[in-house]
Amino acid sequence: MRELVVAVYDGVVLLDVAGPVQILHGSRGYRIRHASIDGRPVRTDIGLPLGVDLALGEIEGPVDTLLVPGYAPPDGDRPGEAFLDLLRDLGSRARRVASVCTGALLLAEAGLLDGRRATTHWAACADLASRFPSVTVEPDAIFVRDGPVVTSAGVTAGIDLALALVEEDHGPDLARAVAKYMVVFLQRPGGQSQFSVRGAVPAPRHPALRGLLDMIAAEPAAEHTLAAMAAQITVSERHLSRLFRREVGLTPGQYVEQIRVEAAQALLETSAEPVASIARRCGLGSDETMRRTFLKVLGITPTAYRRRFHSTDHSPTRPKETL
Template sequence: MNTSKNRRLVILMYPRVREMDVASVNDIFATANTILPENRRYQIACLSTVDAPQLDGMYGMGLRTGPLYSTFRGEIDTLIVPGGMGNELTEPPEKLLKWMRKQGSSARRVGSICTGAWLLAQAGLLDGRRATTHWNQAHLLARDFPKVTVDPDPIWVKDGNIYTSAGATSGIDLSLALLEEDHGRAVALEVARQLVVFLCRPGNQAQFSVALKEQKTENTPLADLQIWMQEHLAEDLSVPSLAQKAAMSERNFQRVFTREIGTPPSQYVERIRIEAVRRKLERSTQSMEEIASACGYGSADVMGRSFSRQLSITPGEYRSRFRSSGIMAEV
């Protein structure tokens, strides 16, 4: 944990920046300032790429800007580039890219949210590094910048002093992780509580869950069944039991579920149970037997075999590797 005094955190704004990205970063660190000692608070500044008192955000909200980036003087501890409309299509001026490169070498940390990764990549800050962005844009980032190893799955990635995160709300997760680096888990968790963040997600977590990924059916009974399954993992989720609950024959249930959800019911059950195991390994101190029971496995050994088959790592190895990444506690 870094214990140096006041740090200057800069959010770089530009026309059609995503309003949520700016607000979420500002809220996390401004809220932290309300509970930190005065000499350890953040100096938050919004710099602009345009010389104007206000700019329009991605969805039309007027945003008051700060000084023009090129006129700013002073050290920057952490620079965050939010996402926005058209970043992947825009060629920024060389003057801005030169300034970004300077910050990449002088700032303690440089980070991006969503398509803000394009500006980092255009400045060469992601060359030879692993990075992420919004899952729907990841293939474009990989295409445009072959020197970057783009991983579309995590909600945020750290490679050296460069941090990249996925879309929208992942900026909250990245900000909480940066806050934890600076002031420890207790402060980050208190800020999460203050902002009523339901879960503090570690960077290795996938951008969207199995349930969300497969929640595409318009078949209301099956959609309701998916929700019920998530809430009753410890119960009998065999095909006969689920077919009975859906008021279908087993054969018809298999056919309809696979067609609507895109995966057979038995595979879907295993995936949502493994996802639940991962969450508990990351965020709880429960024993393996307790986790196995809560997630619908007959024993820790059965859970371990299923977990290893899906992820090629044992539950114990997974816990030791990922419990220290980001903030693990449930709030």
Template sequence: MNRKHADGGTLLVTVFVFPGVRLLDVTGPIEVFTSANEFGGRYRLTIVSADGDEVRTAAGTRLGVDAAVADAHGTSDVLVIPGGPDWDRMIRDEALLGAVRTLDARARRTVSVCTGAFLLAAAGLLEGRRAATHWRHSLRLAQLFPGVRVEHDAIFVRDGKVTTSAGVSAGIDLSLAVVEEHSGAEVARAVAKDLVVFMQRPGGQSQFSVRARAPHTRQEALRRVLDAIAEAPGTDHTLAAMARRAGISARHITRLFRDELGTTPARYVEQIRLEAAQAMLETGDDPMTAIARRTGFGSPESLRRAFVRNLQVTPGAFRARFRSTGSGGPDTVHVR
């Protein structure tokens, strides 16, 4: 895109704030755009509230503003609509929704962070569009606004002029993608390195580690097995090996996996190994043969099949995504 304006070549980013807004939803995008200015970006930021008064965030921090919505003149290149934990109150506030509609009408592009999607939906700006929000609230968004096609695992989704993103820190992912579109991948990459964040996040909202999201178990034998798998994914984790490690029968270990984790031993091991392979692809340039061997897949072909079956992407394509935010790819970004 690389669009520049005649007025000094800057792009105007307008951030809308309101009482109870989540602080990181606001500061995350601001940090990305202001950091971009250090590496060749040309952004001018303005913070507005409905009445021009400062607001108190959900964290209790006061935020100053530059103008009221009515006094904010000019067309925004990017309008940022953050969210807040009290979203159910926000969507019933007609003054708030009116301010969002006014700002959107004066914006070339509107983006939301986390539950900011609820504000856009309640304002009628997501009707017939695809959208994303925090994984914990995505089902509720779909229920309350059936005209919105919710992408439950997406980090961010672009549909026309509107882009919605997932929970809290996903606003950083989205802002990096916007910077890449405006100023190129090198600027976005420099910002990501400066902020010590991923250029493109490894995973959709279901990315949280397999071990971390597994239910806590009081079964000591099973805990020993799970810890052994996590510590050394590439070693022998056949059913017989796990049973020996736990000191119980293969039938019993299978039943524990089913009852405690809701999966099979083989499926669990594959997920842990897949996670380990993702980490190696994200952080290094090891050949596929070494990655397959060290993570227990054995061969590059077995590694490839596991990636395609679980993530719908090859290991090579997964690694390539860390060279870009993915802004030039599909409008729905799962970034797995």
């Protein structure tokens, strides 16, 4: 039985706690304790009270795993400095530190992500990148492992993270059995690009960059090379790359690619248009280029994506698909 501490606080997202804990409890391989700053119950983001076992300051000696769930992005209730101080101390004594959703920002504030790669909820990736330049943010990852620190994307990605911990600690057979029982993917296809990249990016402070993002979204098939985009807003290519990194959390090429994939996803979901035609309309070139891009960004082919997400007739005469 491995010792696992879940650090909770007022405003913690309930599913960030419940999802991973349900997986870890189901594996029967962990002694799980919930700890708050004062040992008292906390109020979750939906107002439901959550009981705890002890205060963070009462935990003595080493801990196998420290799990830090998040607060509701972008501006939900978050803990103060006293919590971060305890997190910093406990994290230094833990064999492994993990976070769910915006818990990554709490790790960053506690200095536990300095010089590491990390991810968080898509709506908070740009914030993480701009506030903590020493952290290399991977905005499309479901979870990122860097040494003893593992960070995951938003909400249900905590389930993916927990299954990865079970696999690491107790082997793939147990992780597969737990995933099957919970009716979830052992390794889900695709990354955070399956969610709206335009909605994930906060409004940039730079007015010219705001206009550029709107133009890319409106015309994904237009010429959006680094040189063309820099010329469009009359800045150098190097400065444009810095602006994207600071305010968007992606490189210009990554942003354009994800916008084009998102446009193609919308057409695959709602139309019967051939894949090759969709590829051209969305700036992805040929059907083969679109296939390679989908595999890289989403982890599945355009045809498989359409089969899974295309609007269907749910009349009683139509046989239902099974998972």
